[in-house]
Amino acid sequence: MACAWDFQFRVLLLGDSGVGKTSLLRRYTEEDFTDTTGPTVGVDFCSRIEEPEAGVKVRLQFWDTAGQERYRAVTTPPIQNAACVILLYDLTEHKTFESIQNWHQEVTERAQPQPLLFLLLGTKSDISGKRSVSREEAQSLADSIKAPYLETSARTGSNVSAALSLLCRELLTAVRQEKQELEEHNCGRGSDGEEAPQNRTGCTC
Numbered sequence: 001m002a003c004a005w006d007f008q009f010r011v012l013l014l015g016d017s018g019v020g021k022t023s024l025l026r027r028y029t030e031e032d033f034t035d036t037t038g039p040t041v042g043v044d045f046c047s048r049i050e051e052p053e054a055g056v057k058v059r060l061q062f063w064d065t066a067g068q069e070r071y072r073a074v075t076t077p078p079i080q081n082a083a084c085v086i087l088l089y090d091l092t093e094h095k096t097f098e099s100i101q102n103w104h105q106e107v108t109e110r111a112q113p114q115p116l117l118f119l120l121l122g123t124k125s126d127i128s129g130k131r132s133v134s135r136e137e138a139q140s141l142a143d144s145i146k147a148p149y150l151e152t153s154a155r156t157g158s159n160v161s162a163a164l165s166l167l168c169r170e171l172l173t174a175v176r177q178e179k180q181e182l183e184e185h186n187c188g189r190g191s192d193g194e195e196a197p198q199n200r201t202g203c204t205c
Contacts, residue, residue, distance in 0.1 A: 005049055005059040009171050010081055012063045014103045015088035016096040020123040021064050023154035024088070028164055029062075033155050052168040060164065079110045083171055084117040086163075089138075091122045091151065092130040097138070104145050117174055118147035119167050126153040 013021040026032050029048045047061045063082075085107050089096040100120065107116065120142045122133065135151070142149035148166055152159040 005057040007056075007172065007175065008059040008061060009083040010061045010063065011167070012065065012079070012082050012085045012107075013088060014065060014085055014107065016090075016093075016099050018093075019088045019090045019096050020154050021088055024121070024123060024152060024160060025062055025064055027154040027157055027160050031157075033157075048164075050165065050168050052165060052172060056172070058168050058172065060168070079107060079116075082111070082116060083174075084119060084167060086119045086121055086167070087145075087147070088121045088123055089133070091124050091133050092127050094132040097122075097133045097141075100141060117167075117170055118145055119163065119170070120145070120147045120149045121163055122149075122151040124153060124155075125151040125158055126156050 013025065015021055023033060025046055026034070029046050045061070045063060047059055050058045050060060052058060087100050087103055089100055091097075104118065120138070122138055138151075139149055148170065150159050150163045150166065152163055154160065
């Protein structure tokens, strides 16, 4: 049976409760928005297939995790086999921005020694009058954790598709670079019968 996509990537969404993780995914996967979404308990799943390049289909498998402190023990992020983490904060709530460093540290410690790609998203950009995190402050944090940064609105759809398209391109670049480095490594040492190490991305049909 032919694979319906060329690459599949697991993507985790992390951030404090109420920053809009579920709303962003609903806008992206269903093109819908609602003001009332209940808290995520445990982990929710959804997926969407993108075609960032002609003839190249990418399936993004999203894991939407709970942000409540009381659920943290239950929803320890499933880091294994993840390719990317989207870190989200609410542009109108500075405390959610302050939590990003903690989320980033928690993930990087659990993911060792395998590196992860990160994407930093500011949410609720449509509420400009209540903004409490400047673009410069957010960009500085993004630079420090080596993550692309965008500001989004699930309500209006602003930058939601752009953010996920950017994510696709970053993931494709990373997996191709990883493949090239592996081929160069194998070429340099010759065939020794060892099984090639598996990466955490690719078609998983």
